[in-house]
Amino acid sequence: MPKGIYNHLNTKTPIYSLKRNRKVSESMKGKKNSLGIKQSLKTIKKRIVKLKGKKRPPFSTEWRENISKSHFGKKLPPFSEEHKEGISEALKGRKLSAEHCEKIGKGNKGKKLSSWHIERLRQSNLGKKRSEKTRKILSIQKLGKKNHFWVDGRTPENKKTRMNLETKLWREANFFRDNFTCQKCKVRSGNGKAIFLEVHHIYNFSSYPKLRFFKKNGITFCKDCHRKFHKFFGRTNNNFQQLKEFLEFKNETQRI
Numbered sequence: 001m002p003k004g005i006y007n008h009l010n011t012k013t014p015i016y017s018l019k020r021n022r023k024v025s026e027s028m029k030g031k032k033n034s035l036g037i038k039q040s041l042k043t044i045k046k047r048i049v050k051l052k053g054k055k056r057p058p059f060s061t062e063w064r065e066n067i068s069k070s071h072f073g074k075k076l077p078p079f080s081e082e083h084k085e086g087i088s089e090a091l092k093g094r095k096l097s098a099e100h101c102e103k104i105g106k107g108n109k110g111k112k113l114s115s116w117h118i119e120r121l122r123q124s125n126l127g128k129k130r131s132e133k134t135r136k137i138l139s140i141q142k143l144g145k146k147n148h149f150w151v152d153g154r155t156p157e158n159k160k161t162r163m164n165l166e167t168k169l170w171r172e173a174n175f176f177r178d179n180f181t182c183q184k185c186k187v188r189s190g191n192g193k194a195i196f197l198e199v200h201h202i203y204n205f206s207s208y209p210k211l212r213f214f215k216k217n218g219i220t221f222c223k224d225c226h227r228k229f230h231k232f233f234g235r236t237n238n239n240f241q242q243l244k245e246f247l248e249f250k251n252e253t254q255r256i
């Protein structure tokens with residue numbers, strides 16, 4: 001076999017018989033790869049640049065079946081970081097044509113995932129932390145018409161702002177600062193008990209639009225305490241003085 005980059009595209013590779021292929025495959029067993037050496041990231045990148053934009057001739061059905069057979073039941077080892085980078089490099093800038101997307105969509109239509117499959121997807125997503133940048137991209141991807149909940153653009157602006165990513169991040173920042181604990185009654189989830197927490201806008205959302213995403217304008221309350229606050233002070237023109245009073249109430253049940 002020639003060393004270096006073997007360019008299949010300009011050479012007509014003869015189609016070998018199955019018998020010969022099997023023989024080669026037998027002799028290769030246990031070896032790292034065909035050359036017995038690992039390719040460096042630099043080599044891989046070089047090859048990718050050379051192959052970019054070129055189209056590989058399609059596999060024949062027989063070939064595909066053979067690949068599928070040989071892969072059946074085998075679990076691939078996890079990709080190394082280098083390998084992942086190589087793949088990402090090769091896929092960069094690649095866009096599926098509308099026709100291709102449609103084909104995939106058609107193929108997936110009506111397909112129902114088994115509960116086993118759903119559980120596996122759930123497990124693999126558990127505890128996954130996404131960066132703020134990724135979340136922004138994902139959130140833009142699902143805006144408006146692109147969202148499967150979209151009907152006819154009926155969601156009012158006010159509700160949109162309340163649901164958007166900025167709001168989510170604002171809420172999370174407050175939860176973390178307050179250690180997921182209600183700042184009034186000091187309850188928090190744990191020991192098998194789930195406490196529903198909310199973040200209260202000290203200067204309320206509708207009257208002070210400029211302070212909506214100001215981290216210091218939030219405080220973590222449990223659902224109960226939050227309800228009590230607004231029952232006493234109403235929902236408009238809320239301010240810091242009210243919060244101070246509320247936190248100082250010794251026995252708020254007497255005052256509400």
Ligand SMILES: [Zn+2]
Pocket residue numbers: 199200201226230
């Ligand atoms: Zn509130």
Ligand SMILES: [Zn+2]
Pocket residue numbers: 182183184185186187221222223224225226
């Ligand atoms: Zn509370």
